Amino acid sequence: MAEFENWTTSPRTAVAQDDTLAFESPLLKAALDVWRGKAAGAIPARNSLSPRDVKGFVGNLVIFERTAQCDYRIRLMGTKVSLVIGEMQGKTLEEALPTDVARRWKIALNKVRRGRRVFRIVNRVAFNNLDFLEAEILLAPLLDDAGRPEMVFGAVTFRSGVAAERSFDPGREKRTLATTPV
Numbered sequence: 001m002a003e004f005e006n007w008t009t010s011p012r013t014a015v016a017q018d019d020t021l022a023f024e025s026p027l028l029k030a031a032l033d034v035w036r037g038k039a040a041g042a043i044p045a046r047n048s049l050s051p052r053d054v055k056g057f058v059g060n061l062v063i064f065e066r067t068a069q070c071d072y073r074i075r076l077m078g079t080k081v082s083l084v085i086g087e088m089q090g091k092t093l094e095e096a097l098p099t100d101v102a103r104r105w106k107i108a109l110n111k112v113r114r115g116r117r118v119f120r121i122v123n124r125v126a127f128n129n130l131d132f133l134e135a136e137i138l139l140a141p142l143l144d145d146a147g148r149p150e151m152v153f154g155a156v157t158f159r160s161g162v163a164a165e166r167s168f169d170p171g172r173e174k175r176t177l178a179t180t181p182v
Contacts, residue, residue, distance in 0.1 A: 018121075018122065023136065027056070028057075028060075028138045031153075034049070035138075038053070044142060045142065046142045046145070046153075047145060059081070062078065064109055066113065072152070084130065085128060108139065112152050113151075116141050119137075121136075122137070136158075
């Protein structure tokens with residue numbers, strides 16, 4: 001999807017996408033393990049995730065649902081995420097975020113959903129004047145109640161005090177993280 005590649009390689013909005021899924025956060029590693037355990041070689045259904053399954057990272061959990069208008073509604077947003085970036089649960093991306101940020105998130109969520117694969121993304125938070133934070137993000141497809149891949153499972157952790165620029169090497173390419181709206 002050229003739109004995603006253009007976003008991730010733009011000098012102004014570069015993000016690092018790690019296809020090796022080498023999560024630094026133990027919490028995100030646990031979230032990935034839960035998703036993989038439910039996947040059993042396929043995309044898991046949202047209703048296969050119980051509160052017990054996600055209890056270790058529920059505060060960092062975000063679930064997006066694609067709407068009939070091809071936008072995404074934030075169906076669930078954990079308290080640790082909403083405390084950092086603001087409460088957005090129940091809102092569409094376009095209701096919750098500035099237009100350019102919503103567009104970038106829609107690009108990433110479409111890539112996960114259409115590609116039917118898991119992504120690790122690391123980027124600077126430049127939303128709500130939080131540019132001193134870096135986000136490490138897990139995004140993975142989920143099936144809705146009708147068995148369609150119309151949802152995205154996400155988990156997010158934040159780190160403060162990150163350098164203005166940081167090299168990122170997921171094993172096969174190197175990119176520089178720059179200020180990027182989440």
